[in-house]
Amino acid sequence: MKLRRAPVITMALIIVIALAAPLLPIADAIHMDVAHRMAPPSWPHPLGLDELGRDELARILWGGRASLVVAFTASLIAGLCGTIIGVMGGFLRGIVEQLLLRGVDVVLCFPPLLLALLVVTLLGPGTRTLILVLSVLFVPGFARVAYAGTLTVRTLSFVEAVQSLGASPLRIMIRTISPNIAGPVLVQFSLTAASAIVLESGLSFLGLRVVPPTPSWGLAIGAARATMGQAPLLLLWPSLALTVTILAMNALCDALRDAFEPHAASRSVARHLHEALLPPRAIPASDRLLEIRDLTIAIETPSGGTALPVRALSLSIDPGETLAIVGESGSGKTLTGLSILGLLPDAARIASGALSFQGSDLRRLDEAGWRHLRGGDVAMVFQDPMSSLNPLHRVGAQLAEAMTAHRRASAREVGERAVALLQQVGIPDAARRATAFPHEMSGGMRQRAMIAMAIANNPRLIVADEPTASLDVTIQAQVLDLLAALKQRSNLALIFISHSLPVVAEIADRVAVMYAGEIVEEGPAPLVFATPRHPYTTALLASTPREQGKPPPAIGGVVPPPDDMTQGCRFAARCPHCLDPCSTRPARLIEVAAGWRSRCWRWAET
Numbered sequence: 193m194k195l196r197r198a199p200v201i202t203m204a205l206i207i208v209i210a211l212a213a214p215l216l217p218i219a220d221a222i223h224m225d226v227a228h229r230m231a232p233p234s235w236p237h238p239l240g241l242d243e244l245g246r247d248e249l250a251r252i253l254w255g256g257r258a259s260l261v262v263a264f265t266a267s268l269i270a271g272l273c274g275t276i277i278g279v280m281g282g283f284l285r286g287i288v289e290q291l292l293l294r295g296v297d298v299v300l301c302f303p304p305l306l307l308a309l310l311v312v313t314l315l316g317p318g319t320r321t322l323i324l325v326l327s328v329l330f331v332p333g334f335a336r337v338a339y340a341g342t343l344t345v346r347t348l349s350f351v352e353a354v355q356s357l358g359a360s361p362l363r364i365m366i367r368t369i370s371p372n373i374a375g376p377v378l379v380q381f382s383l384t385a386a387s388a389i390v391l392e393s394g395l396s397f398l399g400l401r402v403v404p405p406t407p408s409w410g411l412a413i414g415a416a417r418a419t420m421g422q423a424p425l426l427l428l429w430p431s432l433a434l435t436v437t438i439l440a441m442n443a444l445c446d447a448l449r450d451a452f453e454p455h456a457a458s459r460s461v462a463r464h465l466h467e468a469l470l471p472p473r474a475i476p477a478s479d480r481l482l483e484i485r486d487l488t489i490a491i492e493t494p495s496g497g498t499a500l501p502v503r504a505l506s507l508s509i510d511p512g513e514t515l516a517i518v519g520e521s522g523s524g525k526t527l528t529g530l531s532i533l534g535l536l537p538d539a540a541r542i543a544s545g546a547l548s549f550q551g552s553d554l555r556r557l558d559e560a561g562w563r564h565l566r567g568g569d570v571a572m573v574f575q576d577p578m579s580s581l582n583p584l585h586r587v588g589a590q591l592a593e594a595m596t597a598h599r600r601a602s603a604r605e606v607g608e609r610a611v612a613l614l615q616q617v618g619i620p621d622a623a624r625r626a627t628a629f630p631h632e633m634s635g636g637m638r639q640r641a642m643i644a645m646a647i648a649n650n651p652r653l654i655v656a657d658e659p660t661a662s663l664d665v666t667i668q669a670q671v672l673d674l675l676a677a678l679k680q681r682s683n684l685a686l687i688f689i690s691h692s693l694p695v696v697a698e699i700a701d702r703v704a705v706m707y708a709g710e711i712v713e714e715g716p717a718p719l720v721f722a723t724p725r726h727p728y729t730t731a732l733l734a735s736t737p738r739e740q741g742k743p744p745p746a747i748g749g750v751v752p753p754p755d756d757m758t759q760g761c762r763f764a765a766r767c768p769h770c771l772d773p774c775s776t777r778p779a780r781l782i783e784v785a786a787g788w789r790s791r792c793w794r795w796a797e798t
């Protein structure tokens with residue numbers, strides 16, 4: 193982390209001057225020369241005398257001590273409490289969100305003066321009470337900033353990626369969410385500290401103040417307001433001190449925020465380099481690794497209805513097999529993939545159906561069970577490696593996190609394994625790359641790093657959601673080769689989600705074609721591609737872009753929306769073969785041949 197020097201030095205200077213006030217050759221800050229009240233600046237009194245004849249320069253320098261203690265302590269307490277509330281509410285959602293945010297709303301609704309009066313009555317006046325009152329008053333501001341930031345960050349792909357690795361919510365909130373909302377929280381801190389100093393004088397009539405004759409900037413501003421007509425300069429000096437401090441604090445907070453950005457110089461996270469790959473886990477002789485039966489996913493619509501983006505879907509995959517799920521956007525393939533890891537978005541839920549992994553019912557898993565599964569036996573590779581990797585952490589550290597989420601290991605062991613994993617996925621100069629931030633890598637290298645994270649704990653199944661969509665053709669081929677090699681080496685099963693049939697043709701053993709939430713054809717990849725048995729598969733193949741010649745025609749029409757409850761074949765509106773029988777659709781896939789099924793009445797003719 194590299195911190196800009198100027199703001200640090202300026203802030204340090206202000207603090208040192210305030211602390212060193214007793215040692216400086218200045219006049220007594222308490223001594224009163226009543227005869228010369230409000231005297232203008234002179235040689236012995238460079239800033240003049242205040243309304244009681246005390247040296248203004250001495251009171252400003254001494255006043256910094258009390259004001260900074262009040263401002264920093266209250267802001268720190270409020271910042272800590274508010275950020276914890278905001279992050280927990282924004283990340284955990286549900287009942288935790290309701291309880292925490294309603295609590296914050298109650299504090300917000302409470303008139304500040306009434307709150308201050310209540311605390312003064314209970315605890316009595318004084319600086320400690322002032323800090324407590326200010327802390328309570330400032331908590332909602334921090335909570336709301338942290339909550340809004342968390343709601344934004346939690347939807348980013350790298351948070352989903354860390355979840356898919358099985359990291360605990362506490363770990364995600366501390367290591368992934370908090371650094372990414374540090375910027376706005378630090379800005380809030382500088383604004384809050386400024387308000388604290390001003391409020392210190394504003395609440396003085398309740399006894400909530402630094403007790404006179406101890407000097408403070410808040411007291412000085414409050415007193416100077418009363419004599420502004422006779423001695424305007426007395427308002428200028430404390431205001432100037434406050435302004436300079438706030439500007440320095442803003443600059444320091446900006447510098448801190450920038451220091452969290454991933455542009456800092458590299459620092460080694462893995463010093464010891466040698467091949468330390470874990471031996472691949474033995475795969476039990478189970479027929480079905482994953483089995484999905486009649487899975488229906490529902491989403492409640494804003495109008496009160498229910499949309500079904502995935503309907504009665506059945507799939508299975510064996511160890512070492514590659515199953516490709518293909519279809520246009522909106523076909524439900526990504527939701528199907530996310531359901532396998534229990535990562536459906538908040539708005540979606542499994543309405544019915546069964547999912548089992550190695551014979552265990554996934555729908556019975558509690559949160560701890562899901563965390564154990566994610567990133568352990570089942571891993572996920574997301575589409576965009578840039579947004580799926582945390583921009584604030586080095587790649588080696590993210591690999592280490594993927595490992596330590598599932599087992600205890602020394603820093604040295606984890607560092608070595610991170611480098612070995614990067615070597616395994618073909619990243620050259622792996623030791624140096626482990627210390628790089630995601631933005632310092634090419635797109636292909638980032639996707640390799642994501643794959644390294646996915647295989648970090650020797651999973652039995654990887655769900656890869658469009659893993660090559662953001663890559664150019666050459667890199668795409670390299671990533672496909674890598675996945676094929678990894679699969680062969682460790683008998684890994686792969687669910688490859690894609691909209692691109694040529695990509696799928698290269699890697700898939702079996703293919704499931706999805707349309708409007710349903711599987712419309714499923715079978716061995718070579719047979720499905722050579723002689724498709726559903727008009728939608730035929731149309732998809734015909735619309736595949738070619739390297740040369742005219743671009744192929746797109747499939748006419750659009751995918752019906754998930755809340756469309758038409759009884760007939762869902763492809764009917766776009767199907768050139770549609771006839772009377774198509775007004776009812778096959779409830780089940782029709783067996784075309786052994787292991788090959790279609791959801792079309794007219795499969796034999798198409």
Ligand code: SF4
Pocket residue numbers: 726727728761762763764765767768769770771773774791792793794795
């Ligand atoms: S069932 Fe009818 S409308 Fe549906 S794909 Fe087959 S031929 Fe077309």
